[in-house]
Amino acid sequence: MELRTIQAKKDFNYKTFFLQWEWLLILIFILVNILNANLSPYYMNVDNLRDATMGFLDKAFIVLPMVLVMILGEIDISVASTVALSSVIMADLYSHGVPMGLAILISLLVGTVCGLINGFLIVKFKELSSVIITLATMIIYRGIAYMLLEDQAKGQFPDWFSFFGWEYVGGIPFILIVFIVFAVVFGLLLHKTTFGRRIYAMGNNMTASRFSGIQVDKIKIIVFALTGLMAAVTAIFLTSRMGSTRPNVATGYELDVIAMVVLGGISTAGGKGRMIGAIIAVFLVGMLSYGLGLVNVPAQVLLIIIGLLLIFAVVIPKLKIKKLRKV
Incomplete structure (x- = not known):
């Protein structure tokens, strides 16, 4: 009787490893830095590069x-x-009159509740896409903000609150340290836990995941709640950096965020992508914006460049798939 061996892991392949999308992003990131350094003599200043992270x-x-x-x-x-x-x-x-510390905690709770509402509506009304539901809540949440402040601004926060957006710890911006911590946590959650593996399974085949015993509704609600929570974290740092707030803050952030995620190699169809790709994309877009801003390049030009990069990010994987099918 012939013995058959089944490999649990594939052999390491250098060609496959270095053809991953993340390496191409790193190459583009290097080219962006070279371009920016040639456009402005102030770009490669270490202090300026460090402080630029506060802006994005x-x-x-x-x-x-x-x-x-x-x-x-x-x-x-x-x-x-x-x-x-x-x-x-x-x-x-x-x-x-609410103490600032308590106001921050309530802000985090509000963001989480917003995410929970999104998740609950999405699992409750499965016939509606998440685009339609979050479009509705986008209008509602912004509308409530306008009801509270109308077109006014509020600020005059305590002096210590500016620490979140402008201060340093050991010479490193506090916001950068916090982002690194969250990036590690989310990276481990996605790639090293059962929860993350179930997210991939659901993205590849939601029906099969449901029948295999995965609590798909519960996982969706948790993921959207996390999104709301992190939106509230963004609110804290953004408000700290601006020193005040208005109902129209963060306008357009949803497009910037989605652009970074797609550029990071996350499949719009679901089931594919890595956290590291999105993180690289964050710094790529941020440094590109900072460098072009130094030479007063219009914001419209930056939008065109990001748009071209997004097309590139969507088209290249499909070309690779077609090539593999021909082989």
Whole structure:
């Protein structure tokens, strides 16, 4: 009788390893830095590069849970409105005498509740797509923010609150340290836990996952709650950096976040992608924006460049699949 050997792991292949999307992102990131260094003599200043992270890392907190959402095959376009509502409620509570520490905690709770509502509606009304549901909640959350403050701004926070957005710990921006911690946590959650493996399984085949015993509804609600929570974290850092808030803060953040996630190699169909790709994309887009801003390149040009990169990110994997099918 012939013996058959089944390999539990594939042999390491250098060609496959270095053809991964993340390596191409690193190459683009290097090219962006070379371009920026040639455009402006001030770009390669270490202090400037360090401080530049303060300008784009606030929205990066939402990128982390959005990776989970999109691997599920879903999307959340209400995140910017959740940021606005969390920020406005925090400022409004403080202006009415609530201690700032408690106002921050309530802001985090508000963001989480917004995410829970999204998740509950998505699992309750399965016939509706997450785009439609989060579009509705996007309008509702932003509307509530306008009801609370109308078109006014609120600020005058305690001096210590500016620490979140502007201060350093050991010469490193506090916001960068916090982002690294959250990035490690979300990376481990996605790639090293049963919860993460179930997210991938659901993104590849939701029906099969349901019949295999995975609690798909519960996982969806948790993922959307995490997204709401991280939107509230963004609200805290953004409000701290601005020193005040208005109902229209974070407008357009949802598009920036989704662009970073897609550029990071996360499949829009679900089931594919890695956290590291999205993290690289955050710094790629952030540094590109910072470098072009130094030479006063119009924001419209930056949008065109990011749009071209997104097309590139979507087309290249499909070309690879077609090539493999021909072989």
